[in-house]
Amino acid sequence: DAGVIQSPRHEVTEMGQEVTLRCKLISGHNSLFWYRQTMMRGLELLIYFNNNVPIDDSGMPEDRFSAKMPNASFSTLKIQPSEPRDSAVYFCASSFTPPTATLNTEAFFGQGTRLTVV
Amino acid sequence: AQSVTQLGSHVSVSEGALVLLRCNYSSSVPPYLFWYVQYPNQGLQLLLKYTTGATLVKGINGFEAEFKKSETSFHLTKPSAHMSDAAEYFCAVRGMNSGYSTLTFGKGTMLLVSP
Numbered sequence: 001d002a003g004v005i006q007s008p009r010h011e012v013t014e015m016g017q018e019v020t021l022r023c024k025l026i027s028g029h030n031s032l033f034w035y036r037q038t039m040m041r042g043l044e045l046l047i048y049f050n051n052n053v054p055i056d057d058s059g060m061p062e063d064r065f066s067a068k069m070p071n072a073s074f075s076t077l078k079i080q081p082s083e084p085r086d087s088a089v090y091f092c093a094s095s096f097t098p099p100t101a102t103l104n105t106e107a108f109f110g111q112g113t114r115l116t117v118v
Numbered sequence: 119a120q121s122v123t124q125l126g127s128h129v130s131v132s133e134g135a136l137v138l139l140r141c142n143y144s145s146s147v148p149p150y151l152f153w154y155v156q157y158p159n160q161g162l163q164l165l166l167k168y169t170t171g172a173t174l175v176k177g178i179n180g181f182e183a184e185f186k187k188s189e190t191s192f193h194l195t196k197p198s199a200h201m202s203d204a205a206e207y208f209c210a211v212r213g214m215n216s217g218y219s220t221l222t223f224g225k226g227t228m229l230l231v232s233p
Contacts, residue, residue: 004161033221042225043208056220091161093221106152107221109161 004094006110013117018080021113023092025073033107034067034077035091043091049075050097061086082117089114120145120213124224132232137181137196139227141209144190150212151192153183156226157205165207168192179203204231 005024013019025032032049047057052069060067064086067077079086093107125140143149150169154162166177173185183194192209209224 035223043223045220045222048220093162095221106164106167109154109163111161 004092004108004110006090006092006113008113009111010114011116013082013115015083015117016081017117018078019082019086019115019117021077021079021090021092021115023075023077023094023110025075025092025094026108027073029094029096029108030072031095031097031107032069032075033093033095034075035093037089037091037112038087046077046090079115082115084117087116120149120211120220120222122209122211122222122224124207124209124227126227127225128228128230130230130232131199133201134198137194137199137203137229139194139207139209139229141183141192141194141224142190143192143209143211145211145213147213151183151185152210152212152221153177153181153192153194154208154210154223155179155205156208162208165194199229199231201231201233204229 007022030051034046036044036046046059047067048055049069065079069075089112091109091112093109095105095107121144123142131137152167153165155165156162165181166175168175168185176182181196183192185192206226206228208226210221212221
């Protein structure tokens with residue numbers, strides 16, 4: 001398996017533009033995390049899906065951010081409109097959470113998307 | 119809810135010296151604990167994990183960590199640092215919050231290795 005695949009790796013956009021980040025999960029995984037990493041705040045959880053259902057979106061900064069899982073293997077994170085303070089590295093990570101909800105499975109991370117909003 | 123505290127945003131060691139990166143956690147349920155490493159411009163990579171059983175866990179690249187429930191700690195160690203160990207290290211806890219599992223990370227510790 002190629003691992004978690006994120007695209008694009010780098011994105012530079014102007015303030016006010018819409019940005020869409022993409023993530024392909026590892027085959028067979030059913031949990032998906034979106035994180036944002038900045039120098040000031042470190043690694044922040046934005047949203048967590050389990051079996052395509054958003055479980056916890058309390059980390060999503062505001063209504064400008066939205067995330068979807070149109071199918072079991074793919075997710076998008078959209079920012080509309082983008083602002084300079086959204087500049088960060090965005091990671092998605094996937095894991096397998098069995099029906100028994102045991103928690104001993106690790107998350108596998110993609111390489112990240114470095115977003116710069118000018 | 120669970121949380122993770124990593125003591126020291128930066129740790130500097132000489133090559134060949136002992137590496138000790140500290141992690142304390144809080145969790146309302148028995149925790150599952152992880153250490154990840156991040157090299158520049160890369161994603162996070164799993165170093166090791168504690169689930170149940172043996173409290174001393176061995177990982178990749180010669181790292182190990184010991185789960186101490188009484189101290190709520192999961193410190194990461196390596197007997198002898200290599201230059202290639204220079205990276206950022208994250209401790210994480212997976213637990214339950216309001217009926218669903220979450221994965222919570224500490225703020226990270228940058229390990230600097232000097233010749």
